[in-house]
Amino acid sequence: MIKLIDYGAGNLTSVRKALSYLDAVFETPQVPEDLGHATAIIVPGVGNFEATTALDGTWRQGIANEIDRGTPLLGICLGLQWLFSGSDEAPDVPGFGAIDGCCRLLKQEAGDTSVVGTYKVPHVGWNSLHRQRDSWILEGVNEGNQVYFTHSFAAPITTECVGATRYGIDFASVIEQDQLVGVQFHPEKSGDVGLRILKNFLNRINAS
Amino acid sequence: MLSKRIIACLDVRNGSVVKGINFEGLRVAGDPGELSRRYNRDGIDEIVILDVTATIEKRKALADTIHAVAKEIFLPLCVGGGIKDEAHADAAIEAGADKVSLNTAAIANPELLTTLARRYGSQAVVVAIDAKRVGDIFQIYVRSGQQATRRDAVDWAREAADRGAGEILLTSIDRDGTKSGFDCELTAAVSNAVSIPVIASGGAGTFEHFVDVFTKGQAHAALAASIFHYNEHAVSDLKNHLRQNGIPVRLSC
Numbered sequence: 001m002i003k004l005i006d007y008g009a010g011n012l013t014s015v016r017k018a019l020s021y022l023d024a025v026f027e028t029p030q031v032p033e034d035l036g037h038a039t040a041i042i043v044p045g046v047g048n049f050e051a052t053t054a055l056d057g058t059w060r061q062g063i064a065n066e067i068d069r070g071t072p073l074l075g076i077c078l079g080l081q082w083l084f085s086g087s088d089e090a091p092d093v094p095g096f097g098a099i100d101g102c103c104r105l106l107k108q109e110a111g112d113t114s115v116v117g118t119y120k121v122p123h124v125g126w127n128s129l130h131r132q133r134d135s136w137i138l139e140g141v142n143e144g145n146q147v148y149f150t151h152s153f154a155a156p157i158t159t160e161c162v163g164a165t166r167y168g169i170d171f172a173s174v175i176e177q178d179q180l181v182g183v184q185f186h187p188e189k190s191g192d193v194g195l196r197i198l199k200n201f202l203n204r205i206n207a208s
Numbered sequence: 209m210l211s212k213r214i215i216a217c218l219d220v221r222n223g224s225v226v227k228g229i230n231f232e233g234l235r236v237a238g239d240p241g242e243l244s245r246r247y248n249r250d251g252i253d254e255i256v257i258l259d260v261t262a263t264i265e266k267r268k269a270l271a272d273t274i275h276a277v278a279k280e281i282f283l284p285l286c287v288g289g290g291i292k293d294e295a296h297a298d299a300a301i302e303a304g305a306d307k308v309s310l311n312t313a314a315i316a317n318p319e320l321l322t323t324l325a326r327r328y329g330s331q332a333v334v335v336a337i338d339a340k341r342v343g344d345i346f347q348i349y350v351r352s353g354q355q356a357t358r359r360d361a362v363d364w365a366r367e368a369a370d371r372g373a374g375e376i377l378l379t380s381i382d383r384d385g386t387k388s389g390f391d392c393e394l395t396a397a398v399s400n401a402v403s404i405p406v407i408a409s410g411g412a413g414t415f416e417h418f419v420d421v422f423t424k425g426q427a428h429a430a431l432a433a434s435i436f437h438y439n440e441h442a443v444s445d446l447k448n449h450l451r452q453n454g455i456p457v458r459l460s461c
Contacts, residue, residue: 010329011301018282047329122331122374124405125428126211126253126458146211146458148253148284150331150374167210189284189306191248 010046018188045078080182135162213429259289278304325372387413395425
């Protein structure tokens with residue numbers, strides 16, 4: 001069964017509703033041992049990076065074991081940031097570290113003072129995805145399709161980046177490394193494009 | 209590039225969408241679920257449900273309305289109207305709202321903004337400000353525009369942002385329901401004072417009004433109700449018009 005991890009970072013009602021709408025069957029593990037034999041793992045989350053401290057050693061080990069078994073994992077918003085080494089938002093809190101790089105505060109480009117009032121932080125609203133390379137999670141998603149963001153920190157562009165978004169700077173809005181994927185935006189709030197991305201993830205489970 | 213958001217407001221009473229003029233004279237305009245589906249097909253970016261006659265006995269009806277919209281519309285959904293405390297906010301979010309909008313309660317108890325921002329994140333906390341021109345200032349009214357306060361909209365917007373609000377829903381009482389255009393001066397004054405996004409509301413009558421509020425008014429999003437209710441293709445037509453005027457918008461794919 002799909003394991004939707006609730007570590008107290010934000011409300012999961014809309015993620016649950018979207019998964020149910022797509023006929024996915026899922027449960028919320030209470031202890032790390034419940035992760036065993038997951039068909040897939042979803043790590044959602046909004047809010048401060050510090051909240052990810054709830055995913056402590058045993059959770060991390062349980063998730064790492066599942067990834068080693070080839071279980072697909074989707075990180076959403078804070079869940080994507082957690083896949084990286086860490087975030088400037090909470091420098092003492094280590095990320096999961098599957099991807100090298102540190103999440104940084106979105107801010108206007110140095111020296112560009114003309115954008116005050118334009119690049120407000122948090123970055124809230126619909127913005128475009130720019131395809132970086134072929135990817136299963138973005139199958140059927142077209143260059144320039146828009147999705148709904150709400151965040152202040154963002155992940156760097158690395159080789160795992162399959163979708164990038166520009167807001168003052170370019171950042172990784174979609175990452176993919178084999179079965180491991182993450183999205184900075186909220187697919188459960190991004191209309192048909194978001195539902196397509198969730199469906200791609202669910203199809204990956206059925207295929208693997 | 210970040211798109212300017214077009215938001216449809218559903219003023220709901222007893223489970224039906226209603227619309228008044230200058231906060232008064234409500235008439236029925238449709239079913240919330242049905243209108244939301246139509247707006248979604250037509251490319252709306254976000255939906256706000258405002259319970260215009262929120263009372264304790266109507267709370268359950270509101271939760272049902274939220275649920276009816278949230279179960280099949282996967283867009284950001286904000287709920288406001290009579291949210292007085294954490295329990296009301298919890299109920300709205302539990303029913304499927306992504307954001308709650310606070311007005312009277314936030315003025316009376318600004319600490320509530322901080323409490324809710326800690327609990328759900330700032331992205332879930334919208335402060336609604338109803339302002340009216342009084343001489344040179346924009347005076348805040350509460351209780352659905354019935355009661356004047358001594359607060360100035362620009363000052364309060366700054367304080368609300370500092371306390372943890374993630375967005376401002378700014379309504380001009382003078383323009384509400386008049387279709388004479390958004391109050392661009394009010395919107396720009398607030399937008400320039402805060403670092404969080406400002407949603408302009410009140411006065412939408414023509415597509416050109418939206419162009420004005422995104423340029424002169426420096427709004428990040430614009431909200432309207434009646435302009436969308438009675439025309440099947442208003443949202444897509446409006447977005448095409450905005451795009452032709454160089455304003456970035458999300459077009460349905």
